[in-house]
Amino acid sequence: MTSIDLNCDMGESFGAFTIGADEAVMPSISSANVACGYHGGDPSVMRRTVRLAREHGVAVGAHPGFPDLVGFGRREMRVAPQEVEDLVLYQIGALAAIAHSEGVRLSHVKPHGALYNMAVKDRTLADAIARAVAAVERSLILFALPNSDLARAGESAGLRVALEGFADRTYERDGSLTPRSRPGAVIHDVDVVVHRAVRMATEGAVIAADGSALAMRVDTICTHGDTPGAQALTAALRAGLERAGVKVAGLAGPAR
Numbered sequence: 001m002t003s004i005d006l007n008c009d010m011g012e013s014f015g016a017f018t019i020g021a022d023e024a025v026m027p028s029i030s031s032a033n034v035a036c037g038y039h040g041g042d043p044s045v046m047r048r049t050v051r052l053a054r055e056h057g058v059a060v061g062a063h064p065g066f067p068d069l070v071g072f073g074r075r076e077m078r079v080a081p082q083e084v085e086d087l088v089l090y091q092i093g094a095l096a097a098i099a100h101s102e103g104v105r106l107s108h109v110k111p112h113g114a115l116y117n118m119a120v121k122d123r124t125l126a127d128a129i130a131r132a133v134a135a136v137e138r139s140l141i142l143f144a145l146p147n148s149d150l151a152r153a154g155e156s157a158g159l160r161v162a163l164e165g166f167a168d169r170t171y172e173r174d175g176s177l178t179p180r181s182r183p184g185a186v187i188h189d190v191d192v193v194v195h196r197a198v199r200m201a202t203e204g205a206v207i208a209a210d211g212s213a214l215a216m217r218v219d220t221i222c223t224h225g226d227t228p229g230a231q232a233l234t235a236a237l238r239a240g241l242e243r244a245g246v247k248v249a250g251l252a253g254p255a256r
Contacts, residue, residue, distance in 0.1 A: 012040030020225030039065030039073025065112030
């Protein structure tokens with residue numbers, strides 16, 4: 001049976017502000033990417049999210065981003081490689097401490113937003129991220145876009161790399177994600193999202209925004225907790241994958 005990980009970016013609320021539908025989405029996923037306080041999240045939200053993942057047997061990973069709470073980490077920043085390494089190390093370490101207090105071991109790391117997208121095409125930046133992950137624990141899995149500098153950096157650092165697909169995002173001809181600033185970059189039609197996810201999981205392919213077919217072998221498929229209708233979308237994704245004979249399972253086992 002084909003197996004795929006279904007991951008979700010979550011834990012992005014902070015203070016008095018609620019972002020996403022974490023409690024509703026958690027039962028449908030196998031891996032949670034928990035924001036570490038820079039683009040979203042705060043210590044209390046981080047701990048609640050880890051506990052929630054543990055209760056549902058969902059693998060926990062760090063979701064580090066740029067220190068840009070106002071821009072939700074989706075704005076590019078000019079940051080030196082050493083600073084990137086340090087800020088990623090800091091965020092993974094913070095979540096690792098919280099996870100340890102809850103009897104949970106981190107399974108993976110997925111950079112967020114602009115940090116992720118920049119590292120896809122910037123090997124120096126990607127190497128800095130990979131060094132930070134390896135410095136914490138070489139058993140951590142690095143999530144990365146297929147055929148990207150981030151994936152290559154992870155492999156060079158001796159990390160296990162999980163190739164990630166985005167069912168609710170459109171792709172450019174070169175395999176990069178269409179920038180969110182462009183109309184249609186985020187797909188809201190549930191049936192379309194499910195169809196794309198099933199095709200990624202079973203055929204290793206996806207249709208780009210220009211209509212061209214792209215090879216897209218993936219180990220994990222991402223959904224977003226802050227997407228409107230996230231609960232219904234994620235539940236439909238899991239159901240659609242399972243109907244197609246695809247088992248939804250974490251890459252490194254459950255949280256505990």
